[in-house]
Each structure stands twice: as C-alpha cells, then as structure tokens.
Amino acid sequence: MTSDRTLTRRRYSAPAKAQIVAECDIPGATVAKVAMSHGINANVVHRWRQLARQNKPLRPANTGEFIPLLPVMAPPPAPTSAQLADIRVELRRGALSLTVMWPVSCTTDFTAWTRGLLQ
Numbered sequence: 001m002t003s004d005r006t007l008t009r010r011r012y013s014a015p016a017k018a019q020i021v022a023e024c025d026i027p028g029a030t031v032a033k034v035a036m037s038h039g040i041n042a043n044v045v046h047r048w049r050q051l052a053r054q055n056k057p058l059r060p061a062n063t064g065e066f067i068p069l070l071p072v073m074a075p076p077p078a079p080t081s082a083q084l085a086d087i088r089v090e091l092r093r094g095a096l097s098l099t100v101m102w103p104v105s106c107t108t109d110f111t112a113w114t115r116g117l118l119q
Contacts, residue, residue: 012040017048024049028118037093089114 012020023034024045031049035042087102087110102110 018052020045021048021052039094 020034020038020040023029024031031045032042035045085104087100087104087107089100089102091098091100102113
C-alpha cells in the first residue's frame, strides 16, 4: 500500500529542546503532559532528557555575545491602585492563554485554588 504523502522529520532547535526538557523538571509536570502540550511524542522528550542527563549538549555553546531579541520599547505605564489590589496570573498552554485576576484580600483562597489547579 502506497501513499502520495511524503513524510518529513520535524527538527527542533537546541534552545527549544532545552526549554521543553526544563518544563519537565517543573514540580507537578509530567513528560507526557509537556510533550502533548508541544505536539511531540513523549518518547522523543524522554530521549532528550536522557541526553541532557548524559551531559550531551542540547543547545549550541554560548558565545558570550549579546543578541537582542526585542526592539527597544518604552517602559510599561505605572500600575494604578486598582491594578495593585489584584493578583494577576497568566496561564499558557500551546496557543491557549488564560488570565486570572484575584483580589489581594483573598490570598488564602488564591493559594488553595492554585494548589488544586497544579495537582
């Protein structure tokens, strides 16, 4: 049985591999969850972690040269009193983004909610 579709192997940059491996070390993270969030087979991530443990480079050597990533921007505006009164958390997973605002007066509830979310 043949197919007209040609298969190409995906390539990941060394910094991307290092970031994905680092995400696996976050408390509560699993290799399967991290791999799925990036659309990668978990076996590939396991292999990257194995190479990292063997001290084989996942990223190019640091040349020590500064490379600017963003254009120079104006500093953000000073927060207003309303913004200082809230806890703001941004959660990102792949292309999805969720922003949660929580009043500072309810930090205990926020802590409980965060623990439940991370379990």
